[in-house]
Amino acid sequence: MDFLTEFPSMDRQELRDLKKAIDGGFRDFSREFGEAIENFFEPLLWFLVWFEKLLQAAPWPVIILALAALAWLGSRSKTVVAGCALSFLAIGYFGMWHDTMSTLAIISVATLLCITVGIPLGILMARSDRTQTAITPALDIMQTIPAFVYLIPVVMLLGIGKVPGLIAVCIYAIPPIVRLTNLGIRLVEKEALEAADAFGADYRQKLFGVQIPLALPNIFAGVNQTIMMALSMVVIASMIGVAGLGVPVLRSVSNQYLALGLMNGLAIVALAIIFDRVSQRFGERLQRHRRGIEHG
Amino acid sequence: MAEVKIGIEGLYKIFGPRAQSVMEDVRGGMSKQELLERHDHVLGLKDINVDVAPREISVIMGLSGSGKSTLIRHINRLIEPTSGRILVDGQDVLAMTREELIEFRRHRVSMVFQRFGLHVHKTVAENAAYGLVIQGVSVGQAKEQSRKWLDRVGLSGFENHYPSQLSGGMQQRVGLARALATDAEILLMDEPFSALDPLIRTDMQDVLLGLQEELNKTLVFITHDLDEALRLGESIAILRDGAVIQQGNPQDIILHPADDYIFDFVKDINRSRVIEAKSVMTPGESVDGPSLPHDLVLEEALPIVSAAKLNQANVVDADGQAIGSIRLGQIVAGIARPAESGDQGERYR
Numbered sequence A: 001m002d003f004l005t006e007f008p009s010m011d012r013q014e015l016r017d018l019k020k021a022i023d024g025g026f027r028d029f030s031r032e033f034g035e036a037i038e039n040f041f042e043p044l045l046w047f048l049v050w051f052e053k054l055l056q057a058a059p060w061p062v063i064i065l066a067l068a069a070l071a072w073l074g075s076r077s078k079t080v081v082a083g084c085a086l087s088f089l090a091i092g093y094f095g096m097w098h099d100t101m102s103t104l105a106i107i108s109v110a111t112l113l114c115i116t117v118g119i120p121l122g123i124l125m126a127r128s129d130r131t132q133t134a135i136t137p138a139l140d141i142m143q144t145i146p147a148f149v150y151l152i153p154v155v156m157l158l159g160i161g162k163v164p165g166l167i168a169v170c171i172y173a174i175p176p177i178v179r180l181t182n183l184g185i186r187l188v189e190k191e192a193l194e195a196a197d198a199f200g201a202d203y204r205q206k207l208f209g210v211q212i213p214l215a216l217p218n219i220f221a222g223v224n225q226t227i228m229m230a231l232s233m234v235v236i237a238s239m240i241g242v243a244g245l246g247v248p249v250l251r252s253v254s255n256q257y258l259a260l261g262l263m264n265g266l267a268i269v270a271l272a273i274i275f276d277r278v279s280q281r282f283g284e285r286l287q288r289h290r291r292g293i294e295h296g
Numbered sequence B: 001m002a003e004v005k006i007g008i009e010g011l012y013k014i015f016g017p018r019a020q021s022v023m024e025d026v027r028g029g030m031s032k033q034e035l036l037e038r039h040d041h042v043l044g045l046k047d048i049n050v051d052v053a054p055r056e057i058s059v060i061m062g063l064s065g066s067g068k069s070t071l072i073r074h075i076n077r078l079i080e081p082t083s084g085r086i087l088v089d090g091q092d093v094l095a096m097t098r099e100e101l102i103e104f105r106r107h108r109v110s111m112v113f114q115r116f117g118l119h120v121h122k123t124v125a126e127n128a129a130y131g132l133v134i135q136g137v138s139v140g141q142a143k144e145q146s147r148k149w150l151d152r153v154g155l156s157g158f159e160n161h162y163p164s165q166l167s168g169g170m171q172q173r174v175g176l177a178r179a180l181a182t183d184a185e186i187l188l189m190d191e192p193f194s195a196l197d198p199l200i201r202t203d204m205q206d207v208l209l210g211l212q213e214e215l216n217k218t219l220v221f222i223t224h225d226l227d228e229a230l231r232l233g234e235s236i237a238i239l240r241d242g243a244v245i246q247q248g249n250p251q252d253i254i255l256h257p258a259d260d261y262i263f264d265f266v267k268d269i270n271r272s273r274v275i276e277a278k279s280v281m282t283p284g285e286s287v288d289g290p291s292l293p294h295d296l297v298l299e300e301a302l303p304i305v306s307a308a309k310l311n312q313a314n315v316v317d318a319d320g321q322a323i324g325s326i327r328l329g330q331i332v333a334g335i336a337r338p339a340e341s342g343d344q345g346e347r348y349r
Helices: A012-057 A060-075 A078-093 A097-127 A129-144 A147-158 A162-186 A190-198 A203-232 A234-238 A246-255 A258-285 B019-027 B032-039 B068-075 B098-107 B124-128 B130-135 B139-152 B168-181 B198-215 B226-232 B250-255 B260-266 B298-307 B328-335
Strands: B006-015 B042-052 B057-061 B083-088 B109-112 B186-190 B218-223 B235-240 B243-248 B291-293 B312-316 B322-327
Touching (some): A162 A203, A203 A234, A234 A246, B019 B032, B042 B243, B057 B068, B109 B168, B124 B130, B124 B139, B139 B168, B168 B186, B168 B198, B218 B226, B298 B322
Parallel strands (some): B109 B186
Antiparallel strands (some): B006 B042, B235 B243
């Protein structure tokens, strides 16, 4: 009864050939198109490098002031601003300024990229159930497949460096913004939309005048989640050559440097908390109309 | 023939994925129940034929599930019918292209909703200006133009509030101002006052009647409340299970209910406030006594006639010409609650 004890698997030789064929096929593909794809991402790389250099070259007080000002614009909260300034002072004091600026650069660019791609994708998804069913499994895969697995084709295609790192971060971080944009638009009250229809609003007028404004709380939750997930990819991205706080963490793992790992890890946490608080407060402030709901 | 502003002809609406294919069965007389059991489709509207006269309030009345909200949404095509025609000023709404329909909704018809349908992220002023902004008027100018309507419905001073800061009655005033601001000649009102407290509702009815006197819109008003229908409607259509079971003016419906269902509806109505002198008068003859306008309700005719020497009065038309006479007995009989069919007065014999 071999049939029951041995799984009827593919012949070893055939399996090896299949894997070889896939590997070979993809290798040929990257040889053929690798350069074209790299050229396509050239402007992105240029922008990322420029932004990183800017952050690193600017005098540190200017950066701290600018970050505090941004935190104020976003949150209008003195606590958040003070926390932000103190965190960056501590980061600098413990010698992590340079790496933090690199991380800040890649996170900012990754978030911008995710927003510019993710929100339109979410809008598209909300437009019809068919696109939703088509896109949802792709998002599921992007969120659950181990990052190391998609690092392989990305590195094969683009080599090691900032752009493949950025793409890896985006693959992991884009699903929440897409999902929550879709959800937010779908949750907009039917009455509000029907009124827009009854007064003759066209698709654009409904989208920009009613759906997106009413979906903003959810869209902002998505932006917030995207930033958090991008930050959590910093260490993995450093494995394929992205400079930043992930590099020393990686080094401390292989060499058992507890203090180094802890400090850089905490710096990532500090960045995460600042981003989170500022973006959340900003989202809340956009909801002025929700105040005064207690009126009977 | 009377003038027709909105003509609804042979309108059917079946909800379900294969509506067209079950149309034949429905035309063949299949009932709502049978349709649901055999084909799993819901019959929303069945062979509706209603003519809406211009410049008056036409009420469509029915209980929940009767299809009244579905019917009103066909007029501006928020819902596509399965079969039938909708003519507005003789133009077929269903034949309009996407662009024509948008133009139609922007300029010729506006709507007020049961649950207000306000945009909660916009201020009162922005909500009132919405229809104009959609037309392409600049936001500043639209607010300027819609301000007079906010004043007219009694909301000056609330321009910068958000809807969530207002009570239900005030929110619906915003809805009304928004609908009036586009100057559309047709106003569709889908149970606009049903979500309001009784006192506020009467208040809003007064506001609406006051506005209508001045504006003379073609107004289609949906309600489940017979008192409201009788108070506002110059003509009333009663809907049940997706079909019109009686159409007429309030007098007709109260005095000649088409079937037991409507009879049950109207029997508890305060008849003295609805029935007019001309409905109970003896036509033709002229008597010795005061003169009453023909559309005076019995409630108001009663003290005049009972004070008159011979307890009788003449009824005159709008031009002051005598068209008949009325006696105290006729008024009292008109006010009396009608007996159930069958036990005519037997209880008191």
